[in-house]
Amino acid sequence: MTSKSETTPAQLRDCSDCPIRHRAVCANCEPKELTALEEIKYYKEFRPGDTIVWAGQDLDFVASVVVGMAALSRTMEDGRRQITGLLLSSDFLGRPGRASVRYDVSAISDVTLCCFRRKPFEDLVASTPHIGQRLLEMSMDELDAAREWMLVLGRKTARERIASLLAMVAQRDLKVASPSATGPLTIDLPLSREGIADSLGLTLVTASRQLSPSPI
Numbered sequence: 001m002t003s004k005s006e007t008t009p010a011q012l013r014d015c016s017d018c019p020i021r022h023r024a025v026c027a028n029c030e031p032k033e034l035t036a037l038e039e040i041k042y043y044k045e046f047r048p049g050d051t052i053v054w055a056g057q058d059l060d061f062v063a064s065v066v067v068g069m070a071a072l073s074r075t076m077e078d079g080r081r082q083i084t085g086l087l088l089s090s091d092f093l094g095r096p097g098r099a100s101v102r103y104d105v106s107a108i109s110d111v112t113l114c115c116f117r118r119k120p121f122e123d124l125v126a127s128t129p130h131i132g133q134r135l136l137e138m139s140m141d142e143l144d145a146a147r148e149w150m151l152v153l154g155r156k157t158a159r160e161r162i163a164s165l166l167a168m169v170a171q172r173d174l175k176v177a178s179p180s181a182t183g184p185l186t187i188d189l190p191l192s193r194e195g196i197a198d199s200l201g202l203t204l205v206t207a208s209r210q211l212s213p214s215p216i
Contacts, residue, residue, distance in 0.1 A: 015034045015037065015038055015041075018066070018114070019066065019067075019089070020064060020065075020066055020089050020090040023089075023090035024064045024090045024092075024114075025064055025092050025131060025134050025135055025138065026064075026131070026134070027134055028130040028131075028133060028134050029128070029130050029131065029134075030130065033124075033128050033130055033131065036124055036128070037116065037124070037131075039120075040116050040117045040120040040121060040124075041114055041115065041116050042115050043066075043112060043114060043115065044063070044112070044113045044115055045110070045111065045112050045113075046068075046070075046107040046110070046111040046113070047107060048107055048108060048109055048110065048190070049106065049107065050106065050107045050111075051104065051105070051106050051107075052070060052093070052105040052106060052107060052111070052113070053093075053101055053104070053105045054104055055074070055100075055101065055102055055103050056100050056101075056102075057100055057101070058099050058100055059094055059098075059099060059100055059101055060117065060118055061094065061115040061116060061117055061118050061121075062092065062093060062094030062095070062096065062115070062116050062118055062121050063092070063093045063094060063113040063114060063115040063116065064090060064091070064092055064093075064113070064114045065087050065088060065089055065090065065091045065092075065093065065111065065112075065113060066089065066112040066113065066114050067089060067110065067111065067112040068089070068107065068108070068109045068110050068111035068112060069086060069087065069088055069107075069108040069109050069111070069190055070086070070087040070093075070105055070107050070108060070111050071083045071085070071086055071087070071105070071106055071108050071195065071199075072084050072085040072086070072087065072103040072104070072105055073103060073104050073106070073198065074103055074104070075104070081198050082198060082201070083195065083198045083199040085103075085146075086108075086169075086199070087105070088169070088172050088173075089172075091138075092135070092138055093105065093113065094118065096118075096121065096122045096125050096135070097122060099118075108190050108191060108195065109190040145168075152164045152165075152200075153200065153201050158200070158202055158206050158207070158210050159210050161200040161201075161202065162196065162200065162207070162210050162211065165189075165196065165199060165200060166187060166189065169187055169188075169189055170187050173187065173188065193207050193208050193211060194207075196211070
């Protein structure tokens with residue numbers, strides 16, 4: 001695993017000031033529950049291209065993405081790679097009760113993770129209804145998103161797939177920025193064209209063609 005040393009950025013030390021507080025796994029927590037999370041948390045930072053965790057690797061933490069974007073991917077025996085999901089700000093990495101993940105997870109941009117030691121976090125889930133309830137809500141949202149993505153990959157054209165990807169990122173950016181945000185929204189998509197192709201089941205040539213400006 002490649003990463004910077006564990007850090008606690010000054011602007012993130014207090015959970016009440018966290019930029020993803022209203023969307024993360026701790027969204028429904030009461031003050032005493034936040035205090036319990038504070039005691040088991042630490043931060044990790046990754047650079048673009050760093051591997052956060054390999055498929056099958058023992059994972060001694062679970063984490064919320066505070067800043068940045070990461071990709072979940074699988075590589076087949078012939079070298080073809082499929083990005084099966086994107087982790088954006090407030091998304092959760094890892095599963096309580098599971099010691100490993102089934103996918104490679106790599107940083108697409110600079111990524112900051114708010115990590116919780118896995119065993120103490122599992123104990124908190126068992127004893128803190130608000131955390132367990134929020135995890136269930138997030139899991140249901142993830143299931144709905146996976147079903148929607150099946151439609152994107154199974155029925156939409158190449159151009160429609162790219163439009164759907166941009167719309168998904170834009171909607172998430174808007175919700176994370178503020179639940180009531182208004183005005184223009186700028187999409188930050190650090191995925192390369194190859195990454196876009198790997199996400200959408202397209203060839204690099206097709207993705208590049210669809211992203212290039214159409215001639216007048």
